[in-house]
Each structure stands twice: as structure tokens, then as C-alpha cells.
Amino acid sequence: MVIFLAFESMFFAALIAAYLVFRVRTVIWPPSDLPRLPLAVTWVNTAVLFASAYTMRRARAAHRAGRRDELARTLLATAVLGTVFPRGAGLRVGPPRPPWLTLSTACTARRSTR
Numbered sequence: 001m002v003i004f005l006a007f008e009s010m011f012f013a014a015l016i017a018a019y020l021v022f023r024v025r026t027v028i029w030p031p032s033d034l035p036r037l038p039l040a041v042t043w044v045n046t047a048v049l050f051a052s053a054y055t056m057r058r059a060r061a062a063h064r065a066g067r068r069d070e071l072a073r074t075l076l077a078t079a080v081l082g083t084v085f086p087r088g089a090g091l092r093v094g095p096p097r098p099p100w101l102t103l104s105t106a107c108t109a110r111r112s113t114r
Helices: 002-025 039-065 068-093 103-112
Strands: none
Touching: 039 068
């Protein structure tokens, strides 16, 4: 667990460092073509994430206490919240990529420009 936490901390630090490098080297910030972040969706996603952490904590407590009915209920709630969260993140990111855009078409287009 310590190794995992160290990895996550280093990964987060690398993301922050990359942001700072882009921020310092860019004359105009934020770039004009950067889409605005929908704050309402972001806050709803944050609430869903906290709610799923809470239901998982309740499920763990129910498991330790031997309350199987509460365990099943809270695990189901956690699973539902776990499926809601990525959908909300998808709304925040934007529409999915076009079906014709695949890795092979991107590689072919790159080769043809050389």
C-alpha cells in the first residue's frame, strides 16, 4: 500500500509539474481555443465520488459487523454510483470521438504526411 501511495503521489506531482511548465512557457493563458470547464457537472461528479466513498465505507463496516443485508444494499449503491461517475466525467470531457477515428487511421494519416 505504501508503494501504491508513493506512486500516486509521484504521478500527481508529475501532472502538477507538467501543468506548471505549460503555464510558465505560454504567453497567453488560458489559450483562446481551450473549452470552458462545466462547473456544475464537475461539482455533481465530486458529490457522486464522495457518496460512493461513503457507501463503500458503510459496506466495509457492515461486513465487519456481519450485517449481510446492509452489506448488499451499500455495495449495490456503490456499484450504481460507480457507473454514474464515469458517465458524468464523459459529459465534462465532451462528445466521444468519431467512429472513423481509430489508432490505425491516425497512424496512416501520419505516415502519409511524411
